[in-house]
Amino acid sequence: DCLIFRSLNEAARQELAGRAYFKRFASKEPIFQMGSPGQSMMAIASGVVRITAPTESGREIILADLPAGEVFGEVAMLDGKERSAAATALTNCELLVLERRDVVALIRHDPDAALRLLELLCARLRRSEERMTEIAFLEVPARLARTLIRAAAEAAERSRVQPVKLSLAQGELARMIGSSRENVNRCLKEWQRHGLIDLKDGWLLVLDPQGLEAHAHR
Ligand code: CMP
Numbered sequence: 001d002c003l004i005f006r007s008l009n010e011a012a013r014q015e016l017a018g019r020a021y022f023k024r025f026a027s028k029e030p031i032f033q034m035g036s037p038g039q040s041m042m043a044i045a046s047g048v049v050r051i052t053a054p055t056e057s058g059r060e061i062i063l064a065d066l067p068a069g070e071v072f073g074e075v076a077m078l079d080g081k082e083r084s085a086a087a088t089a090l091t092n093c094e095l096l097v098l099e100r101r102d103v104v105a106l107i108r109h110d111p112d113a114a115l116r117l118l119e120l121l122c123a124r125l126r127r128s129e130e131r132m133t134e135i136a137f138l139e140v141p142a143r144l145a146r147t148l149i150r151a152a153a154e155a156a157e158r159s160r161v162q163p164v165k166l167s168l169a170q171g172e173l174a175r176m177i178g179s180s181r182e183n184v185n186r187c188l189k190e191w192q193r194h195g196l197i198d199l200k201d202g203w204l205l206v207l208d209p210q211g212l213e214a215h216a217h218r
Contacts, residue, residue, distance in 0.1 A: 025089035038076035047093030143177040145215035
């Protein structure tokens with residue numbers, strides 16, 4: 001059940017699903033590199049896919065962790081240029097691969113499907129815009145607070161266990177907000193002292209989302 005399929009009528013859905021094929025990736029396995037050619041897009045049937053981009057300084061920035069139901073690889077598939085970021089399986093993943101020719105055929109005879117794909121691109125654009133503005137205008141604590149609030153909200157959608165437990169290492173958080181592990185650690189330690197979060201057995205527990213919210217707007 002993913003965005004691109006949801007809008008389709010049964011016939012179109014069958015048609016596209018009939019042409020798509022599954023591909024499995026093991027945890028940590030690369031799916032594609034940034035800059036490689038790409039003629040297909042992928043819908044995530046199960047697992048989590050991490051989208052990253054290397055930076056000039058040889059580090060990488062984590063652009064998104066996409067859960068099941070999300071689609072990626074649509075940019076190169078549509079514009080015929082190289083992949084704009086790298087994709088890696090963060091867990092074992094099952095991907096439904098859609099080839100350009102099949103998606104183009106679908107777009108040609110189903111304007112609703114084309115609209116759905118545009119909505120997907122717009123959602124991505126909005127998110128990138130938001131992230132870029134955050135990195136440009138907010139200090140590290142506010143960026144970190146927003147990232148934790150977002151991750152906690154996504155985790156809460158998947159499981160109702162309270163408090164929300166995140167399996168994000170401090171280095172990962174740093175790569176999500178474009179900062180250093182040291183800065184992230186300093187911030188988390190302070191929030192731990194104030195009871196907003198807890199760090200236990202490699203987990204990050206979000207104890208007080210409202211308290212974090214106050215830091216998100218500083
Ligand atoms: P594509 O350029 O084909 O390959 C990399 C994919 O990563 C890209 O398509 C998008 O699907 C996805 N992607 C690129 N940038 C972002 C971002 N900022 N947030 C989420 N996904 C992205």
